[in-house]
Amino acid sequence: MVRGWGLILCAGAAMAQGQSGGIPDLRMGRQFYLGHCAQCHGPEGEGGRGVNLTTGQYRLSRTDDDLLRVIQGGVPGTEMPPSRLPVSDIRRVVEYVRSLGAAGAQEKAAGDAAAGAVVYGRLGCSGCHVVAGKGGSLGPSLDSIGLRRSLKFLRESLVTPEAFVAKAYVGASAVTRTGERVTGVRLNEDDYSLQIRDAREKVHSFSKAKLETFRRLDSSLMPAYGKLPAVDLENLIAYLSSLRAAGE
């Protein structure tokens, strides 16, 4: 085994060099970032479904090697995916992520979290979401939403919820032969049947052959809150951002 090492490394280096063709690592890193990461972390690292990367602060990483490991392996149980890029290219991405973090931006909501909690209660968000063990289950639990999501994403979730709908919460709508319409979360589906959880959390199972129509919804089952007074919206975002229960 040991005998082979020198050779392997040399061959690898020679081929890798042939690839980048003299393009500086940081620029290559940005190319990879735009292709592989920007859809979740934003084109400038400002965040999206993934965390804001312009703060230079990471929940799970401190060193470059930590970052390399996270980018290579993903964060299991979250949307952060593993990458099959070769290590040489991941290093370029790490370098680029570091350059984003150099901005040292603050990811701090402008509103007042305590006031936001009141808005949360008033608007009946808990009808569909669990926080600290209380609430409904049509939508996802918000217990650690502040850890997982950027401020940009939280705002978007409230104003244009249809912009991103996680696979487990895609909506479906079915109309029976007797004209009854059922809309809710698509719990499961195959070629012959469809299972839906409606807004009252009642579960329906339909044989497709016996339905008048059925379809998957492009919209979100969550109401849009874009018309909320600006203060309420800011406070609500601050409240969501403060929800950082660990262990999820």
Place this chain on the structure above:
Amino acid sequence: MKILSFLAACGMVLQAQVPFERLVGADSEPQNWLTYSGNFAGHQHSGLKQINPATVSKLQPKWMYQMRTTHKGESTPLVVDGVMYVTRSPNDVIALDAATGRKLWEFDYKLPAKVIVCCGQVNRGLAILGGHVFMSTVDAWVLALDARSGRLLWKTQMANYLDGYGSTSAPIVARDKLIVGMAGGEYGARGFIDGYDVATGKRAWRFYTTAGPDDPNAASWAGDSWKTGGATTWTTGAYDPELNLVYWGTGNPGPDYNGDVRKGDNLYSDSVVALDAATGKRKWHFQFTPHDMHDWDSNQTPVLFNAEFRGRQRKLLMQANRNAFFYLLDRETGEFLLARPYEKQTWAKEIDEQGRPVRLPGTLPTEAGVAVWPAATGGTNWYSPSYSPEQKLLYVATREEGEVFYRAAAPYSPGNYFLGGEHKPVPGEFPTGAIRAISPLTGEIVWTHKLLTPPWAGVMATAGGLVFGGTNEGNFFALDGATGKDLWHFPTGDKITANPISYGVDGKQYVAIVAGDVLISFGLEQ
């Protein structure tokens, strides 16, 4: 059914003697399933008729065999005179009474701790000849077992698994040669097809599927890139005993998504090669996707049939290729006859008169990613298509799915991924699938049965007029072969990633499939 019960009554359990002539004449004993594809021509078709559109509503499970493995079930069983031989992934072999599912013997094979495979430690099936059952292994060995007992008869090493070599497909027997393919195309392995002496296991020949310096097509690889060029041979081919030619599909060139280090057409990647079964010498080749950068292996089992084409009786070969085009070739000469898309594709303007694709601009992988249909998994994949001589249709389980293709550096080191990029879902796409019936002489689609998601199971047509298939959601189903009408289904409870087969015992027809890690055999309610 008379012949069927007569033969079954004579069949002596565990006395399997399957001379080569029986393999050649497999179509004349439809109660058996003697080779991976049911016959040498790759038809994946059953001549049995008891289960048909009029009776299929009475189809129900007769027995199940729980494999209890955590590995994927991709095995196609063989059936010989009432005995079923099936592999349990990675590389165990089990003989069962085909009427009851009761186990007769078991051969357990231990893999080394660290084997290297891209897509699961799987095995897809066996070959049989005389009293020998043959299997190739994930760690690149070829084994012969005694069909009566499962005792190991001989064992030959194909290659070193530590360098990324392995084998996952069923071998086929061509007279006195066992033809075996290999895998490792994501690790910079160099592809080959081997011929072994069936009696001794001694290797008689090897055909390398990347053209090295001693091959007339060596110029199709820049520099030394042929050494790590992939073109692996990981799905079972077809065989024409009259021409004594073996037809085998080859995989993608490596690295998969970055062609810079392997300029040229990269022969014989993404091709079908016709080899003399006695010597392994190449008679002809046809390349579907020259200088591929989308991982469009051409390993799908080629399907052989004879028909009149453009005024002349011809020996033909067809393949619904992973690149989303259906191809028809002359199997004596390799001449390209026609091509036509059978699934959504956005990469080629057309296939020209020589059979070369005319690529559309902006479809090759980049660092920032390019969305292309079909996905790396293709318009179809390794699982078998089926040809019905009754309907004169080719049935294919197809995948309507695009992917974003990325380019990256491609450093090579033995036993590690050699990809040169990545591929990821197209944001917002809900990929779907279908069973399509294709008219072989025109490539036209005669009917389409849509599926919710892109399937991973093969299809089987029967003389009874049905087409069986499976879904990711676990439904095993039967369609009307003439129209595509959905006639029957059974929810097995796990993703189906295998080919169905059919066989008969005591005058009763069965249909069997591996679903998840459970082998289920269905028959008519009595």
